[in-house]
Amino acid sequence: MKKAESYHIPDSLEMQWLALSLVSGLGYRSIQRLLDSGKTLADMLQATPGALIRDLGIKAELARKISSAAHASGYLMEKRLLQESPEIRLYCPESEAYPLQLKEIESPPGVLYWKGIEGLAEQPCLAFVGSRACSGYGLKHTKRLILELAEAQPELVIVSGMARGIDTVAHETALEAGLKTIAVLAGGLNHLYPPENKHLATRIQKKGALITEFPMAVKPLAKHFPIRNRVISGLSLGVVVSEARLKSGANITAAFALQQNREVFALPGQVDSEASAGTNRLISRQHAKLITRADEILEELQFGQAKTKQPLLPLFQAPKVIKLNQFSELEKTVLKYIEKGIEELNDLHVETGISMSQLQGVMLELELKGIIQQNHSSYYSIKENIVFQKDKI
Numbered sequence: 565m566k567k568a569e570s571y572h573i574p575d576s577l578e579m580q581w582l583a584l585s586l587v588s589g590l591g592y593r594s595i596q597r598l599l600d601s602g603k604t605l606a607d608m609l610q611a612t613p614g615a616l617i618r619d620l621g622i623k624a625e626l627a628r629k630i631s632s633a634a635h636a637s638g639y640l641m642e643k644r645l646l647q648e649s650p651e652i653r654l655y656c657p658e659s660e661a662y663p664l665q666l667k668e669i670e671s672p673p674g675v676l677y678w679k680g681i682e683g684l685a686e687q688p689c690l691a692f693v694g695s696r697a698c699s700g701y702g703l704k705h706t707k708r709l710i711l712e713l714a715e716a717q718p719e720l721v722i723v724s725g726m727a728r729g730i731d732t733v734a735h736e737t738a739l740e741a742g743l744k745t746i747a748v749l750a751g752g753l754n755h756l757y758p759p760e761n762k763h764l765a766t767r768i769q770k771k772g773a774l775i776t777e778f779p780m781a782v783k784p785l786a787k788h789f790p791i792r793n794r795v796i797s798g799l800s801l802g803v804v805v806s807e808a809r810l811k812s813g814a815n816i817t818a819a820f821a822l823q824q825n826r827e828v829f830a831l832p833g834q835v836d837s838e839a840s841a842g843t844n845r846l847i848s849r850q851h852a853k854l855i856t857r858a859d860e861i862l863e864e865l866q867f868g869q870a871k872t873k874q875p876l877l878p879l880f881q882a883p884k885v886i887k888l889n890q891f892s893e894l895e896k897t898v899l900k901y902i903e904k905g906i907e908e909l910n911d912l913h914v915e916t917g918i919s920m921s922q923l924q925g926v927m928l929e930l931e932l933k934g935i936i937q938q939n940h941s942s943y944y945s946i947k948e949n950i951v952f953q954k955d956k957i
Contacts, residue, residue, distance in 0.1 A: 573610050573634055578675065580605035581656035582642060583633040585674035586779065589626060592657070592674045598622075609634045638779070645754070645780040652753060652780075653678045665689070669798040669824050673777035677753055680773030684721055684744055690861070691723040691800040691821075693793075693814040694730025694807045699839045702807030705831055706730055707737045709804065712858030714741035721746060721772070723800050725792065726761055730806050730814070735764060739771055746799065749776040750792045751784030787921040790928075793817040794824075801865050802827030805852060808842030815842050818852060819928040823938060827864050828852040849934060885951050886935065894918060894926050899946065902936065907943045 574580045584595050584605060598608060601620055608616065608630055616627035633639060646654060655662040655676040663685035666672040692710065694702055713720055722738035724731040726747035738745040747768050751757055753776060756765045768774055777795065778788060793816050797803050803821040805828065808814040821828045830852035833840020846852035855861055888896060901915050909927070913920050927944060930936045936944050 573606055577605065577658045578654045578656045579643065580609060581658075582654060582675050583609060583636075583639045584630065586636065586638050586642065587626075587629045587633050589629070590674075592671050595674060641781070642779050649753075649780070651679060653682065663799055665800070666795065666798045669794065671794070672798065673795060675777060677776050677778075677780070678773055679753055679775070680746075680769045681744065681771075684746060684773050685799055687719055687721045687744070688717070688865070689721045689723050689746065689800045690865070691796050691803040691817070692730060692734035693724060693796065693803060693805055693817045695809055695812045695814065695839060695842075696727055696729035696731075697809075697839075698729040698733075698807050699837070701833065701837075702730055702831075702839060703733050706733050706806040709806070709831070709855075709858050709861070710734060710737040710743070711741050713861070714738070714743050716858055716862060718742065723748065723796055725750065725789075725796055726757075726765065726768070726774075727789075728758055728761075732761060732764065734806075735768055735772075739767055745772040747772070747774050748792050748796045748799070749774060749778070749784065750788040752776060752778045752780040752782040754780045755783045757784040787919075789813055790816050790921060790925055794820040797821035797824055797826050800826060802829060802861065804855070804861065805830045805843050805846060807831065807833060807839055808846075809838055810841045810845065812842045815846070815932060816925065816928050818846055819932055822851060822931075829855045829861055829864070831855060845932075849932070851932065884934075884949050888952055892926075894922065895930060898923070898926050898930065899935070899952075902944060902946055907945055909944070912944075 574583060584590055598620055603619065611631060613624065613627040613631045616622060616630055617624060646652060655678055656674065657667060657672060661682055662676065665685065692706060694706065710722060720743055722734055722743055722745045724734040724747060726735060726749060735745045735747060745768055747765065753774060756762050765774055790813065793813060797817050797820040803817055803826060805814050805818055818828050828846065828851060830843040830846045832847060832854055833843055835844065847854045853864060897916050898912060901912055906912055906915050909923065913923050927936065931938065935946060935950055937947050938944055
């Protein structure tokens with residue numbers, strides 16, 4: 565039986581990507597795997613569930629969702645909101661204006677909402693991240709570094725997340741210095757966060773861009789912030805961590821940057837400063853380059869030049885005995901399953917029962933601790949020199 569033509573399949577690739585991106589369980593990689601079958605997005609959206617099951621080998625529930633994606637209530641609402649907001653542009657990986665840097669990362673956004681200057685990400689971008697509850701030291705030196713950068717590289721674009729603290733001062737200083745700036749949001753463009761930054765958002769829109777992968781009406785939830793952090797680092801040539809506590813989300817952005825082969829820089833703080841404990845740890849573990857001046861950043865970035873990354877650690881290392889009591893229960897669970905040979909991220913999610921957002925945080929934390937390594941794509945393993953003391957995991 566042919567599917568009844570009771571609705572219109574989106575004409576543009578951007579809207580087709582949007583329809584599929586709103587299907588629960590489908591992300592960029594899943595959509596790309598479906599495209600590898602030879603089907604186009606339009607083919608999938610207008611196929612019957614039976615045809616999708618037969619041709620793509622997917623489960624019935626997912627087939628039903630894909631088949632009805634172009635007339636699902638969520639898609640129709642998003643379509644209406646976009647029509648009411650002509651100043652917002654929607655990009656997909658096949659759009660000419662989709663940032664090239666994002667196409668390099670493992671899991672780029674399937675769609676990107678863009679409000680502001682088009683093509684801004686084609687200029688050299690540098691991210692600044694740090695704690696929300698930052699100190700006067702962090703604010704002072706973030707501002708100083710950006711002012712120095714503006715004088716040396718006026719075409720530089722500053723990228724951050726428009727959160728309180730370091731993010732806010734990074735955007736404000738960039739605008740004051742005449743630089744363009746991009747704010748990557750953890751919610752939809754109809755829900756700017758934090759509320760006190762609405763005026764700043766207006767300024768950024770005029771002299772830069774507000775961007776997000778989240779639908780217009782989605783509120784910024786805690787689980788969204790680690791997801792958006794990969795976009796902050798993905799857009800950028802490097803990430804500067806101005807000030808970060810041990811549990812700061814800035815450390816997650818730094819970990820994403822390392823995975824994406826981006827440079828990571830950190831401003832050192834006093835050894836007894838909790839506010840700088842995260843940045844000091846990044847430096848001590850050779851996950852970030854210690855910087856105190858803008859010229860040190862510019863020397864490493866070498867705009868427009870190919871640069872060979874140096875290994876963070878020697879290839880051969882003596883065994884490192886690790887006590888298990890230093891790990892959280894979630895970390896112990898993950899390590900136990902990795903030791904059993906379950907090394908793919910989605911498999912770990914299924915076997916452990918840990919939510920994907922939590923699991924990604926655990927993997928990044930274990931990677932920062934030097935316990936696991938990402939081998940390729942979404943596969944992880946415990947480093948060869950790691951030996952767990954006594955009790956089995």
